[in-house]
Amino acid sequence: MLNIIKVREDKGPIKFEKDEAKKGFFKVKEGTNTYINDDGSFSELDLRSRVEPWLSSLFQSEHLSLLLGSGLSSAIQYEATESSDNGMSALDFNNTKYKDKIKEFATKSAEKSGRGKPNIEDYIRVANELLRGLEISESDKDEEEVLRNELNTIIENFTRNISNIENTIAIAELDKREKAFQLLVSFLMSFASRTGTRDRLHIFTTNYDRLIEEGADIAGLHLIDRFVGSLNPIFRASRLDIDMHYNPPGIRGEPRYLEGVAKYTKLHGSIDWVETDTNNIRRIGMPFGAKTLTPFLEAANVSENYQKVMIYPNSSKDRETAEYPYVELFRDFAAALCRPNSTLVVYGYSFGDDHINRIISDMLTIPSTHLVIISFNDKEKRIMNFYEKCGHSDQISLLIGEDIANIKALTSLYLPKSAIDKNSIKMAELIKARIPTKDDKTGREDKE
Template sequence: MDTGTVSKNVIKVREDKAPLCFHCSQIKDDQKTFELDGGQSAKWIADNQFSEEDLRGRIEPWLTSLFQSEHLSLLLGSGLTSSIQFAATGNSGNGMGNPELKTYYKDQIVKKATESAIQMGRGSKPNIEDYIRVMNELLRGLNIVGDEANYNELKAETEMLIGAFADNISAIENAIASATEGKRNSAFNKLVLFLMSFASRTGTRDRLNIFTTNYDRLIEAGSDIAGLRLIDRFVGALTPIFRSSRMDIDMHYNPPGIRGEPRYLEGVARYTKLHGSIDWVNCNNIIRRIGLPFGAKNIEPFLKVASINADASKIMIYPNASKDKETAEYPYVELFRDFAAALCRPNSTLVTYGYSFGDDHINRIIRDMLTIPSTHLVVIAYDDPAGRIEKIFNEWGRFNQISLIIGKDIASLDALVDYYLPKPAIDRTTIRMADLLRQRYDQPSKPSKKGGDFEE
């Protein structure tokens, strides 16, 4: 697979033996015509050219089938937030540059943060999460050796950095919430259609599991608009508390005229934020979710309340760690246990969107899932600039269990909700009509004149 082409469009679905790279060769009357890159061919493509409708007929039925697997999970990365932010504001930048450190150990911190970025395949430019992770590790070391002066200096600088990071996340929310009404509504409509395409599952199927590495509350906001009920580990009304003892709580209803047979309530999903959230706060070793409005410009006032009274260092946002340390600490051990339990079981499908496969601890669980023959991974990504998806696809070797939908022409949020994702509704009439049409008009295969082979 070579995603280094100009278009960076890649598809591998259904019986495709290998990924196909293609580009948009023509746009006429808002309809795109695609062409395979040189040296490639496929049985379903004539003369190396195909239309959006051809591509839709290839992708949408395949995703519809996979989305009705016995177990379905959705892993969302920062690409989803960037897509919605761009749709609402025309900009997807987060505005966070490299911090100007003043601590005595600033050179060592920069060096280790750079090494972390290189190890994760992001080049030699560390992001804010790399700095926070390294500074947290250094704080532990200074505390162990008893270097109180440097510890206090670094602790104050780390708190300021975490506070700025949390405020930046909230600023992204604020930019989306304060966008012009037309663009904001359009962006949230796309988000609702996207989420409901996955959440629209029949009552005989297991609940959709939504996992995210994001710290923002965009998924929660979209679910509120869509009327999608999210079940997580928090219990309570005013300041919910994270509970390790959560059992398989669900929502049922009693159909009229039927007694003793409760059924699943539609529009419910299980929700897990693997790296924490800007509204999670550690209060005396109890994880609480505070009432932080979506798009609040400043988090600090919401921390200074009687029952919380915390500073930025108590916000439970845990950046990537190359040594998997977050998976061994509370509450992250519980969250990753949920992730592994949801994925690693038979007849399970995982769909990733906007996730760049830069977290080794997450990738390991996904790879373990693929050791079960009846599982399937669908990777949907706007691009693959670092080549991590290509590398993982080739290294893991589970080609028949992996589908790829990569590129701006097929994996943008607009293209997905308009063409390629299943209809976001449990429409039994449409399903019944499709069954009737197939039974009435589909012709059985006819034996060929050559003998035992069959032709359509």
Template sequence: MDDKEYNIVKVRDDKTPIKYLPSNETHDFELVDQEKLDWCNGKFFSKSELRTHIEPWLTSLFQSEHLSLLVGSGLTTAVQYAACGSSDNGMGVGKSFSVFSDNIAQAASNSAIRTGREKANIEDEIRVANELIAGLSILKDNSDFPEIGAKLETLSSELNDILNCFANNISAIERSIVLADPQKREAAFNKLVMFIMSFASRTGTRDRLNIFTTNYDRLIEASADVAGLRLIDRFVGALSPVFRSSRLDVDMHYNPPGIRGEPRYLEGVARFTKLHGSLDWINVGDDIRRIGLPFGAGTLKPFLEAAGLSTDYSSLMIYPNSAKDRETAEYPYVELFRDFAAALCRPNSTLVTYGYSFGDDHINRVIRDMLTIPSTHLVVIDYSDSTGRIMKKYEQWGRQSQMSLIIGNDTANIDDLVDYYLPKPSIDRASIRIADILKQRFNQPAKNEKEGEANE
């Protein structure tokens, strides 16, 4: 049996990753390579025992001085499956290039292999096509290559069509959730809200949660609306927000009743960064703007027309697109990754990944650099490691003491995570207080017990 079929957990003082499988009706799980662990009796253990091993550890890490959450496509897949009973990553476009098709396919395949993926996806092809267009643009007026101009025009037109299909596929994912059975949709969103709030429930005295995502859809924004979570990003404005490079430490405060001149941080606030762009980001003139695209819109066309772009899908800010020139290709992504590196690479920082398969070298490089700081920690939560990239990075980076793993469909599915293993999604001072009281009453010598109760 291959490692990718196992559930894997490594938290707290586990020396090596623990592999386990679902067991019989009497027990929930069964160890694979080990006979006994300190936190369970024998080879079998229950969800409750696993919870006592995982949940306190995650609760402790979630109260780190700096906390970041990196969300990949696995979160969208989990929510769509819960709401619709099926899922689609949106990478199947159904269109191809008629010019330079073999060259684009080969270059995209080579790019995918370098990142550890078995085959290329539409993102790889879009990246290569953009690079090819940039190179051909240099030769289009060269008399030595008279056919370049026509091929360049065809390639640009076909890339626009593929981007149209790609964007509509992403919007279709949102739409499938909107049109799902109301009860299933509500249950899926409740799980999503509880998942997000498990991370975002930090007191105002701590640094804000940083949420990063490689997804183009707006599931996180939708869940934040439902939860009342306020997201702070680089966009400024109401009707047509504009992306600003000059990011100041903008935050949200309130004035407590009866106290003047002492504003306090508002709870329920997180910083939000979409590393690969978004379905509703467009390039208009010299600005990157966010258009008012409804969640689950059937098509982007009328909203692009309202922005004066007609059917120019090349203006969509979907990484690595919008490459009119090198400067546009780097902006705004260079700003977003600067935020990513600044949030992670600092002492006492914890990064939690969910549904991210470590297939992006530019992201992996920042995570690897973060781990060079001894007080940082990485928690990897994933439904599966079917590609083997997660365990490969775990071995390669050599920072196992700074890494925790929760992998497998029997543990890392969003239902069990929310119900058993993630911290309670609330700022619960009562729980903290009762823990202190129990510690005082039962952990001190018997002769001081009455004295302690009298002092309470």
């Protein structure tokens, strides 16, 4: 399996694959210019010594953001159950007479955005636009009702698919489930372990499931989002920049950041976000692993109206990003990324959403920003297309391939350890000050 890496001073992507003759070693693909040995081979430890320090330095940037896609959920689900499904496969409309038109336009939308085959979001978006047109024209009331009922069924089945992903993880064998969540916790804390002098980690996700929230609960990581309340939190557009601080013993008036806190934004909504009759967006109390959303919708007084569930219909025209609550979510995304000395790490996101890609491209126009793309694969070539077309390749690091970007390899070899170890940092500073490095010796010899 082909892997791609670009870190530090690499001028371009380096392609390599496993060396079948030497366990734990890789070999560079022919024709690739690189810094590697003359025979083109290197070990996992060689790669770790090059990648881990680089990521450690980037993770301590002034501003750090993490964008997670369905690849993370698939990775954890596979570790727990040895199978995975992102739940995004298209669900066909069968009853409406416009079913062929819906499929046609969903396919065109997917092709235009570079996704190839349409997914469920494309179908929901096109159906919503058609339904709105029928409501405005009032030309076919019977068909309008048929389409509304079928759209409701499609969304219900979609939420069941997402719930099933959670359920398969929640009921997996205890040993496998615990190991899967240990990987998730280690992954999240590698990013969240930042010193109190740095801005908070901001986690963004396009996922509808609550795997990240479950992992944060297990890790003791407190997530701050736009919801306010305890039983049925309400989405607040007026949320201030709330944070958590503590007063050190013996020091008054100098509060410090509380460790283990991160900001959290679900860009595309969630299966437990519901629009109530009072026009509020509430997060309902749905346990992780629940098989169906139905009883929780009844508790929210919206019965079985699944169109009240806040699922983001993908749009190439960004129509939905101008509507509540998505306008607030994407404003948070742009504000967190597009500022100096900012680093964005992307994992499990396939670069299939134009409205997200555009904000990332805007971020890279600031010279002090950096983008790290980590992906298990790039079957549709969307990641490499983005890399080649953005025009800021020097500000992009790549880790692509199942040998380096799988969740086990990442957490054990390439991501920084999930702890704020000030003793190690101090020791490294003392060693550097007392023991001359190779560069120091070379500099002294040149002077002599």
